Amino acid sequence: MLEKIQNETLSILRQYIKRGESVALLDYPNHFNAGDLLIYRGETNYLRQLGATLDYVCPTHTYDRRVLEERVPSGPVLLHGGGNFGDRWPAYQGFREKVIADLPHRKIVQMPQTMDFQSETELARIQELYSAHPDLTLMIRDRVGYERATEWFPKNEVVYCPDSAFGLGTVDAIAAPKHDVVVLKRGDHESVHEDHAVFAPAYVTDWHVSLADNLKWWPVTLIGTVLHQVKPLRRRLYPTFRRAFEWQTDMVVDGAVEILSQGSLVVTDRLHAAVLAVLMGKPVVMVDNVNKKISTIYNELLSEFPDAHLANSFVDAERVARSLE
Numbered sequence: 001m002l003e004k005i006q007n008e009t010l011s012i013l014r015q016y017i018k019r020g021e022s023v024a025l026l027d028y029p030n031h032f033n034a035g036d037l038l039i040y041r042g043e044t045n046y047l048r049q050l051g052a053t054l055d056y057v058c059p060t061h062t063y064d065r066r067v068l069e070e071r072v073p074s075g076p077v078l079l080h081g082g083g084n085f086g087d088r089w090p091a092y093q094g095f096r097e098k099v100i101a102d103l104p105h106r107k108i109v110q111m112p113q114t115m116d117f118q119s120e121t122e123l124a125r126i127q128e129l130y131s132a133h134p135d136l137t138l139m140i141r142d143r144v145g146y147e148r149a150t151e152w153f154p155k156n157e158v159v160y161c162p163d164s165a166f167g168l169g170t171v172d173a174i175a176a177p178k179h180d181v182v183v184l185k186r187g188d189h190e191s192v193h194e195d196h197a198v199f200a201p202a203y204v205t206d207w208h209v210s211l212a213d214n215l216k217w218w219p220v221t222l223i224g225t226v227l228h229q230v231k232p233l234r235r236r237l238y239p240t241f242r243r244a245f246e247w248q249t250d251m252v253v254d255g256a257v258e259i260l261s262q263g264s265l266v267v268t269d270r271l272h273a274a275v276l277a278v279l280m281g282k283p284v285v286m287v288d289n290v291n292k293k294i295s296t297i298y299n300e301l302l303s304e305f306p307d308a309h310l311a312n313s314f315v316d317a318e319r320v321a322r323s324l325e
Contacts, residue, residue, distance in 0.1 A: 001305055006166060006167060009166065017076055017078075019050060020051055021052050022053050023047065023053070023072060024055065024071070024078060025040075026060075026068075027058075032217075035275075037253050039272070042168045043164045045168060055075075056072045061228075062241065077099065077109070083291075083293055086115055086117040086118070087119050087123075101129065107135045107137075110136070111139055112140065115140060116291045123152065131154075133156070136157070138158045139159050142293070142297055143160055166279075171276065173261040174261050176261075178263075179264070180264050181199060181201075182205070182260060182267070183203065183204040184270055185269055187206045203263060206270075208259075224244055260280060267287070267318075268286060268287070269294065275302070278305045283308075285310075285311050285317045286309065286310050287311050287314055
């Protein structure tokens with residue numbers, strides 16, 4: 001099933017990214033949410049397989065149109081995929097809107113996203129902005145959202161494409177499990193369940209990095225942010241910034257693998273904890289989040305993996321987990 005997903009994704013991406021083409025990838029996830037960095041690593045793996053060269057990468061706070069145009073003068077501009085297309089995460093949506101307004105002359109491809117709008121006013125505003133761009137492709141990672149997006153964004157090209165994190169491929173655990181169950185539970189406003197305490201004997205956590213990694217990560221990020229404020233240095237220091245992004249990606253992804261390695265079974269309401277568990281060959285029980293993206297992608301893709309299961313709540317997840325022992 002994994003190979004099928006990867007081949008389908010590559011087939012879709014080849015229509016927009018040509019072999020040998022120079023591309024930019026914007027909205028690098030410069031934070032500790034491992035799910036976004038799993039997506040980023042999958043995106044870069046796919047680009048490598050496509051034979052494209054990734055010549056400009058930036059997080060939202062170091063975007064510079066002049067450096068982008070200099071390093072990638074004509075190739076596609078890719079917007080990082082994930083679950084924040086809409087009005088639930090306005091900072092990331094606002095960045096996409098800035099890029100789309102900045103680059104009316106460029107091909108822009110929004111990598112696979114979940115669409116989530118709560119306000120009709122915001123939807124109408126974004127529809128107007130997006131429709132004004134002559135070459136904007138919206139990739140949607142679930143078929144329900146794809147059908148809705150084709151209706152809501154008729155002037156843009158809308159494409160179904162699986163979540164990019166599957167491009168990471170199979171992943172090995174880094175150690176033998178220490179616990180029967182790892183419960184990885186959201187701590188943000190996408191969580192709708194508070195009953196995870198039923199798993200008290202288990203290892204309960206959320207995405208994080210160790211104190212030692214924090215002490216490495218923050219100075220690099222702060223120094224890069226400060227240096228980026230000196231405009232004459234941006235072009236010259238870009239290669240250094242890029243190496244820092246790759247180092248930080250490895251740190252957070254390795255930390256995520258370490259977290260899930262601690263359990264024989266994973267219970268989670270984070271989509272990419274479920275995807276990573278599947279890639280690691282671990283049984284996983286999923287609990288839905290506020291916008292139902294987990295159940296949607298479970299029904300479309302993850303249900304095809306024999307060790308992936310969906311529960312109604314963390315209480316129900318405990319019942320499912322016990323049945324798998």
